[in-house]
Amino acid sequence: MPQSCGPPDPSSDPSKRATAPSLRATELQCQGDEVQGHVNPFDKTEIDSSSEGKYSPQHEVRSEIFSSESKAQSSDRAMDLGLAEDHFSRPVGSFVESDIENLKQAIEECKRLILELPEHSEKQKDTVVKLIHLRLKLQELKDPEEDEPNLQVVLEHRFSKEKSKSVKQMCDKCSTIIWGLIQTWYTCSGCYYRCHSKCMNLITKPCVRSKVSHQSEYELNICPEVGLDKQDYRCGECRTPISLRGIPSEARQCDYTGQYYCSSCHWNDTAIIPARVIHNWEFEPRKVCRSSMRYLALMMSRPVLRLKDINPLLFNFVEELVEIRKLRQDILLMKPYFITCKEAMEDRLLLQLQDRQHFVENDDMYSLQDLIDTSSGRLSCSLTEIHTTFAKHIKLDCEKCQAKGFMCELCKEGDILFPFDSHTSVCHDCTAVFHRDCYYDNSTTCPRCVRMLERKHEESLNP
Known part of the structure; x- marks a missing residue:
C-alpha cells in the first residue's frame, strides 16, 4: 500500500497514531506530491491535491463517504471512523475482535445515514452499496472460508x-x-x-429422494388437515413452536400434507396438488412446504396414478383423457410390429417415447406430468404426431410390417386391416382383425377361433 500523506484515521490502532510534530512533518513532506486518497476502494471520491494544504493537520487526508461537500459534517466523520481502513480486501491472517467491532460501528453509521439522507438521492444509494459490502465483510470475518471437501x-x-x-x-x-x-x-x-x-x-431433514425411492405414492386426500392441537402447536417438521397469530412463529399450512409448518420449513412455495387434479381436475398451484415441494417435483414424472382405480368417472367428464387412452392403446398394438421389425429397431422408433416409457408398457398408469400436459393439450398433440409416424411406418414404409396385416374373414373384402385402425375390431381370444361393422353384425363365433379349436381337436384325436 502507498504511504498515506496525512494523519492516520482515528479508528486505526492507537499504538500507530502520530504525534502532532510528526503530523506537521508529514504535512510538509507531502506538499506537492499526488495524494493517494482511495483508502476505501469502493469510495470513488477523489481528493483534490491542490486543496490538501488548506486543511488543518487534524482534518488532513480522510476516506470520505460522500463528496467533499459534506466533509465538515459530524455524521461524515463518524462514518470515516468505520470506513477509513480497508475492509474490503481479502483478509490476511487472523482478525482480532476490534476489527469486527469497527465493522459493526461502520454498519450502524451507514444505517443511520441512510435514514437521514434524502430518499432516492445519489448519496443514499452510495451508502446502501457501502452497507452491503460492509455486511459481506463482517460475515466473512465471522465465518472465514476454509478448505472444504468437494x-x-x-x-x-x-x-x-x-x-x-x-x-x-x-x-x-x-x-x-x-x-x-x-x-x-x-x-x-x-x-x-x-x-x-x-x-x-x-441439517435434520433427510434427503427427499430416498423417500421417493422407498415410498412412491401420493397423498390422495385433499388437504388432510388435523389441526394445530394434534401437532402440539409445533412445526410438522422441525418441531419449532408455532401459532396462527405468528407468536412465537407464524404457522403456515401445506396444502399437500395438510399440516402446519414454521416459516423456515415453509417458504410459501406453490405446486400443483395431485389429489385436487384427480378428484376435481383442478390445476391451480397451492402453497406447500419445502419438503413437499421437492417431493412433488421428484414425483412429477413417475407413473404411479392408476386412474381407473382411483377415479374411473374422470373419463366421463374429461374428453381429452379418452383420446389419450385410445392413442395409448393403439401404440401398444403397434409395439409388436416394431419389436420384430429390423428397420424399426434400426430407426429406434420407440425411442420417441423415451420420456414416457410407461406408454409402451401399459395404458392405465399416468404420471402427474401426463395429466398436466393433457389439460394443456400438449400431450394430445405430441402423441397424435407419434401415432401418425408409427402408423406410416407399418402401413406404408415397411413391406414386412404390411405383410402382417389382416383380411376381414367375415366379408372377405376391402383393404388390409391392422388392429390399430379406427374402423376395425379385434377378437379378444385370437387377436384376429375384422371390420367393425362385420364383427358386430356377425352372430357366429370368430372364424379363426373356430379353426384353432378344430385343429386342437384333431391333434387330440391323432396324437
Whole structure:
C-alpha cells in the first residue's frame, strides 16, 4: 500500500497514531506530491491535491463517504471512523475482535445515514452499496472460508460443492442468503437441498429422494388437515413452536400434507396438488412446504396414478383423457410390429417415447406430468404426431410390417386391416382383425377361433 500523506484515521490502532510534530512533518513532506486518497476502494471520491494544504493537520487526508461537500459534517466523520481502513480486501491472517467491532460501528453509521439522507438521492444509494459490502465483510470475518471437501454425505444427502459465485440462492437450513462470492455452499444432487458449509452439521431433514425411492405414492386426500392441537402447536417438521397469530412463529399450512409448518420449513412455495387434479381436475398451484415441494417435483414424472382405480368417472367428464387412452392403446398394438421389425429397431422408433416409457408398457398408469400436459393439450398433440409416424411406418414404409396385416374373414373384402385402425375390431381370444361393422353384425363365433379349436381337436384325436 502507498504511504498515506496525512494523519492516520482515528479508528486505526492507537499504538500507530502520530504525534502532532510528526503530523506537521508529514504535512510538509507531502506538499506537492499526488495524494493517494482511495483508502476505501469502493469510495470513488477523489481528493483534490491542490486543496490538501488548506486543511488543518487534524482534518488532513480522510476516506470520505460522500463528496467533499459534506466533509465538515459530524455524521461524515463518524462514518470515516468505520470506513477509513480497508475492509474490503481479502483478509490476511487472523482478525482480532476490534476489527469486527469497527465493522459493526461502520454498519450502524451507514444505517443511520441512510435514514437521514434524502430518499432516492445519489448519496443514499452510495451508502446502501457501502452497507452491503460492509455486511459481506463482517460475515466473512465471522465465518472465514476454509478448505472444504468437494463431496459430503449427510442424512442420505449427497452434497457437492458449488462453483457458481454470482447466482443468488437461499440456504434451506438458516433461510438466509448465500453469498457465493465469499461463502462456501453445497447442493444435494438428489433433492437439490442448498445450504452453507457452516449449516451442514445442523441439517435434520433427510434427503427427499430416498423417500421417493422407498415410498412412491401420493397423498390422495385433499388437504388432510388435523389441526394445530394434534401437532402440539409445533412445526410438522422441525418441531419449532408455532401459532396462527405468528407468536412465537407464524404457522403456515401445506396444502399437500395438510399440516402446519414454521416459516423456515415453509417458504410459501406453490405446486400443483395431485389429489385436487384427480378428484376435481383442478390445476391451480397451492402453497406447500419445502419438503413437499421437492417431493412433488421428484414425483412429477413417475407413473404411479392408476386412474381407473382411483377415479374411473374422470373419463366421463374429461374428453381429452379418452383420446389419450385410445392413442395409448393403439401404440401398444403397434409395439409388436416394431419389436420384430429390423428397420424399426434400426430407426429406434420407440425411442420417441423415451420420456414416457410407461406408454409402451401399459395404458392405465399416468404420471402427474401426463395429466398436466393433457389439460394443456400438449400431450394430445405430441402423441397424435407419434401415432401418425408409427402408423406410416407399418402401413406404408415397411413391406414386412404390411405383410402382417389382416383380411376381414367375415366379408372377405376391402383393404388390409391392422388392429390399430379406427374402423376395425379385434377378437379378444385370437387377436384376429375384422371390420367393425362385420364383427358386430356377425352372430357366429370368430372364424379363426373356430379353426384353432378344430385343429386342437384333431391333434387330440391323432396324437
